[in-house]
Amino acid sequence: MKVLLATSQSLPLLFAADETGPDAALISFMIYTLAVFVLAALSNQLLKSKSFLSEYFLGSRGLGVWAFALTFAATSSSGGSFTGFPSKIYSHGWILALWIGSYMVVPICTMGLIGKRLNQIARRSGSITVPDVIRDRFHSPILGLMAVSLIVFFMSFNLVAQFKAGSLILQTLLDGVSVFESTADGLAQAVSGIPFLSDGVSPEYLLCLLVFGIAVIVYTTYGGFHAVVWTDVMQGIVMVIGVIIMLPLAISQAGGLENTTKLMAKMTPPRYSAADKGGITLTLDKPAAEDMRIEVGTWITDNPIESSKVPLLFRVTAASEIPAGKTTVDEVKVIQLTTLEDIDRILKRKEKENFLSGVSVSNIDLVQYAYGEEASQQGAYVVGPGPSPASNNGFLPLSLAISFFFMWAISGTGQPANMVRLMAFRDTKTLQRSICTVAIYYTLIYFPLVVIFCCARVILPGMEGESDRIMPAMAVYLTENIGMGWLAGLLVAAPFAAVMSTVDSFLLLISSAWVRDVYQRNINPEASEKTIKMLSYLATFVVGTAAMIVAINPPQFLQDIIVYVGSGLAASFLAPIVYALYWRRVNAAGAMGAMVGGFGLHLAMYVTGYFENGSFFKPYQLFDFDPIIVGLFGSFICGFIVTKLTAPPPQELVHKFFYKEKAGS
Incomplete structure (x- = not known):
């Protein structure tokens, strides 16, 4: 027998006097989860009356303003936004307001730059997926398969990170619930002889991973794109309500914003x-x-x-x-x-x-921290560049601040998950109104999060070793402190919703890549709708299950994975897509050069960082700039040079995508 002295997820034990708190929070959370499955069941009915592929993966291109805006925003506001981003704020302080500042203009860049044109080309070619668009625009199966490979490579990393985030959030909510504790003990005994499941893996985490994984895999597999969109709308509303509720609670329990800043000014890491x-x-x-x-x-x-x-x-x-x-x-x-x-x-x-x-x-x-430890640097948490355990230059020197401005504002345009949404809106008015809606939504999410988790440094000190849990930990603490334990279920549902909305989108993105872009477009073009339907269900289920298994022993820092995947996808896809949409002269070779050049340079910065710094997620920074700048610059240059050195594309291909047919012609 072993004596467990304490657990990393035992925060709710602080409030043992309020025995109804954890159970009440669990009930409110279960109501939210039930609503997700109801939406999945309703959306599955649409699959019976419309073209399966277009409906399952693209919602028949009929999204209105609220559905389009909230599914776009919820997909972008991933586990990184509600787990990794709060972790960064808690660890580095007020400088994160500058780090995330350009996110407010992401919808203008992403939707405004390529939204209308991408939607047009997707409709003209009948494309359902991003590799579809690339393949049809350049009439190149090889280029389409290359796009599939890169999407699967990057999204697999991201799925594992999101599964970890969802499990940690659920674990924080359920700790202290007797049924959960006894079930976790039973699971621990059941897997005690299995090394992969028992060595260094918390049974509580493993149980939450199974519950979260099965839930999100089932409703995504069953409902398809419309289930994802409808749940995204609900999850988007839950996220913003959760943040708005947490903001005044955090400020008041930290003693006010002025007091919080004064206390942070005295802190040393x-x-x-x-x-x-x-x-x-x-x-x-x-x-x-x-x-x-x-x-x-x-x-x-x-x-x-x-x-x-x-x-x-x-x-x-x-x-x-x-x-x-x-x-x-x-x-x-x-x-x-x-x-x-x-x-x-x-x-x-x-x-x-x-x-x-x-x-x-x-x-x-x-x-000690490399930057911010000395008493003379007590203000490190309230001024730039922010404390850093590894860099003498601090967390966010000026060059990196510039890099992350482009990272968020520009690279979001290169995310295939966002592109799929841009292929699904109904008309131009929907796009225009959604740009404003999403910009306002992001403002209501990200700036309050900076304030909330600066307050968390005062309210819950000492969580640097498990800072990925700070969001659900704060939600539980704030609500139990005011005697409203049931409210924790809603607040924890906010980050949980962010993770679910991202996981379901990524699952569909990867499964559509396998079924549509690999099987139907290259192996069996004459496949029946019944076959495609069964393969789509199977691919979604298998991809989700594989990610869940890998997440049993996940990487430690969620936000580092988010940054790597986001910047890598942008370096690989932004230049080829922009050239495809707006440059008539670009050909398949040029698009391939842009894709390979961006991916190769971005990966080279990370591999070099591994040999130089001992960690893959501490990349080499050429001229002190983030790899996203190097990757994007190299991608556009490579695409331009290769295009100029090779033959122009066929005129019929240019005519199809750049000229409008006259009526009656």
Whole structure:
């Protein structure tokens, strides 16, 4: 038997006095989930009366303003927006307002730049998917298959990240619910002999992954594009309501925005354990009677530092174990709070937190942030470039600020998931009105999130080791603090909705690539609708299941994956699509050059970063610019040069897409 001292997901235990809170939150969350399945069932009825392929993957190109605007916005507002982005705000402070600032003009760039023209070309060619458009525009099956390969490559990364985000969100909501805890214990026993499922995998996380994965796979497979769109509309409304509710709660419980900024100005980043070595040694007062597992999130304190009288306060960031009969464990991974106000805040509510007692600390081997640790840099959380554990230049130096302006404002145009939406709206008025609607929507989402999670630094200090959980943790804390535990279900539904709306879109994007672009267009053009229907269901199910399996042991940082995938897709697809829509002279070779050049240069920056920095997600920054700038620039240049060096496209192809047929001709 093992003693579990604390868990990383035990935040709701802070509010054990309100025993109805977790159950009430669960009920409200279940009502939301039920509504998702009802919409999927209704949308499935449309598949019986219309062309299956066009309806299943594109909604028969009939989206109106609200459906088009909210499905576009909800798809873009992924798990990164409600999990990775809050994590970045919490970790780096107010500078994230500049980091995300250009997102408000994404709809103008994305919808305004290519929306109308892409919709026209898709209608003229009868294209259903993005590779369809590329293949038909250049009359090149090879180019279409290349587009399929890149979409599957990047979207597979993103799906895994989104599955992780959805599972963490659900886990935070369900912790403290007795049925969930007992089911997780049963699952742990059931998989105890399976290394892949039991080694280092929390049974609570595994259970949430199964629940989330099965739910989203089933409703996406069953309902198709309209299920995705209708649920996106509901999820988009849930997201903005959740943020609007959280904003005043966060400001008031942090003592006001002015107080929050003043406290943040005094903060210095925590010290932390290096990934490969270091940490602290824990010694028990007496040998452990049985195996003791020290879970992530456990607080540990020791005697004050003699010179400054500041208590030593640590929080565990990786689980450790003290075997029965032993008294010590070495190299426990922790972070150490360095701001006195944060330490006082945690110690004052010690009885409500998960503290490990009867233990002493020794052999402290922790490292400082590369930027922001020194007392002279106390204001690092309120001014640029923001604290950074790895870079002496801080989180967001000027060159990267410029890079991310282009990253969000321009690269969103190169996302195939957004392009699919642009192929589905009804008419030009729908597009024009949706641009304004989405811009307002993003403003109501992203700026309040910056404020909320700057307040979170004051309200919930010490979560740097598990900052991807800060959104659901804040939702639970804020609502339980005002005695409205049921409201946590709605607030947690906001980030959950963001993840679901992205996962379902990506599932359809990948399955359509396999069924439409690989099977029907290249293997069996005469396939019956019944065959296509069965393969579409099967592909959606298989892709979702594969992503769920990989997510059992996912990468650590969600937002880093989001940035890599978003910038990589833009570097690969933006130039070929822009050239295809607006340049008559471009040919298949030029589009291929642009696609390969952008992908190759972008990947080269990340591979170089792996060898230089030891991490794939710390790319090499040529002239201190993000890889997206290098990739986009290289893609447009390569496409232009290759086009000029090769023969022009056939005139009948140019005429089809660039000339309007006269009536009666």
